[in-house]
Amino acid sequence: MHEEGSIPEDVPKSHLVVYVGENYKRFVIKLTLLKHPLFKALLDQARDEYDFTTDSKLWIACDESFFLNVVRCASSPRD
Known part of the structure; x- marks a missing residue:
């Protein structure tokens, strides 16, 4: 059992x-994605539109397939 606000064991x-999305689908992503310009733009848009006010959870209100495309692009090696 973990305390509220602690990192889940998984x-x-x-x-x-x-x-992500209307159904709050849970994704586990690498912290390094946060530095990628494409992912930063997604976070900036979410912050500007929704102010991240979802019980201290990071919620990105976009389509799940769009989110996965951003993650795929941000995870691919840069030339």
């Missing part, structure tokens, strides 16, 4: 939980 080191 989240590997160097990762974080993000909730």
Whole structure:
């Protein structure tokens, strides 16, 4: 059992939980994605539109397939 606000046991080191879309689907992503310009733009848009006010959980209110495309692009090696 973990305390409220602590990192869930199923989240590997160097990762974080993000909730996406209307159904709050849970994704575990690498922290390094937060530095990618495409992912930063997605977070900026979510902040501007929704102010991240969802019980201290990171919620990105976009289509799940769009989110997965951003993650795929941000995860691919840069040339």
